[in-house]
Amino acid sequence: MDSTLFDILNYVNEGIIITDEKLNILFWNIQMENLTQIKKEEAINSNLYERLPNLDKNYFKKAVNSVIENDYKYFFSSTIHEGLITDTRKLNIRINRFVRDNSRYVIIECIDVTSQVLRIEQLKKYSNELYILNKKLKEKEKEIEKLAYYDQLTGLANRTLFCHVAEKFLEKAKRDNSKLGLMFIDIDNFKKINDEYGHKAGDQVVIQIANILEESTRKHDIVSRYGGDEFLILLPDIQYYDNYEIIASRIADANREIIILDDIQVNISLSIGVSFYPEDGNNIDDLIFKADKAMYCAKNKGGNKCITTISIGKTLVGF
Structure with missing residues (x-):
């Protein structure tokens, strides 16, 4: 050749x-x-x-x-x-x-093609590392979001998230000309429990009351820990003002015998105040303020009661 x-x-x-x-x-x-x-x-x-x-x-x-x-x-x-x-x-x-x-x-x-294969393997490795990093960043974002919008003790919406969501429901209520209920809930004698049994026992009470409130509400109701031993429940799309009684009765019927330490059980009572849009105000702050006043009215009557802003207070069975 x-x-x-x-x-x-x-x-x-x-x-x-x-x-x-x-x-x-x-x-x-x-x-x-x-x-x-x-x-x-x-x-x-x-x-x-x-x-x-x-x-x-x-x-x-x-x-x-x-x-x-x-x-x-x-x-x-x-x-x-x-x-x-x-x-x-x-x-x-x-x-x-x-x-x-x-x-x-x-x-x-x-x-x-050794060098090309090595580069491809390196790219695959880098892509995999970027995928893992991106996944971790997304998990961190979720953690940060949870820290920003959810109560760490109970997992409920915190005050920031509650107010944000409540504003959206209030805007809808204004558009639809519908009613909105807001319940302000406080645990009776909570300071006494903390003083007598310690803050860990108090935390257990808060957690279990949060669970009771979630189990007693409807799917689209918003339950929030407002701070300390205070909770808010937003009741969107109620037809009549007395519709709140369904939720209040469920809370009243719930078993509130809470074991706070290994062998110590306490019976928890709640004071609840209820306000309504449009009767009690045109914004969420007004509704919280009026429901808070109604709640203190319930406390001044001895606690273990639910009182609304537009009716004479009533004692719920089981409170």
Whole structure:
């Protein structure tokens, strides 16, 4: 074969093997020497499968036969077919046939993609790290949001979130010309419980009362810890002012015998004041202020009562 062509192929930046149709190696360029550490003197005139035994596989031999007989072209990816030529580099392999002077030859191109594969693996690694970092950041955002809008002890909406949501429901009530109820709830004798049993016992009372309030309200009612032993409940979309009684009765019927320490049980009573939009004001601050006044009216009557701003106070059964 033309020695000039061989000289040119020595400068190609990929490994080149040329064999005859019996797969005897006729050409082995410098890049093949670099890839395999096999000198051309050792490779020339030896059989392909003897020189590169990892190629001696049925699927590869069938491919080579198809190239010789049918002029098919084959490509073997470094990621799927590792170690065919060498275990130290990542090589894509292309196999073609060419004919010269009625003789058939096989040309095998070995393209070194080690650096590209490494870059891809690094990119995958970085992408995975970015995904994990992004996931952690989103989790942190949720934690920050929870700290900003939810009470840490009870998990209820805090004052900030309550006021934000209440304003939205108030705007809707104004548009729909509907009514809105607001309940202000305070635990009776809470300071006495803290003083006698300690703040951990007080926390247990607050947590269990929060659970009772959530279980007693409707799905779309908003229960909030306003601060200390005070709670707010927003009652959107009530048809009549006395609709609050359904929620108040559920609270009254709830079991409020709370175990605060291992063997100490206390009975908890509540004072509740209720205000209404539009009767008691045109904004949330006014409704909270009026409900707070009604709650203190209930406390002044001995506690364990629910009093509204527009009716004479009543004692609920079970309070």
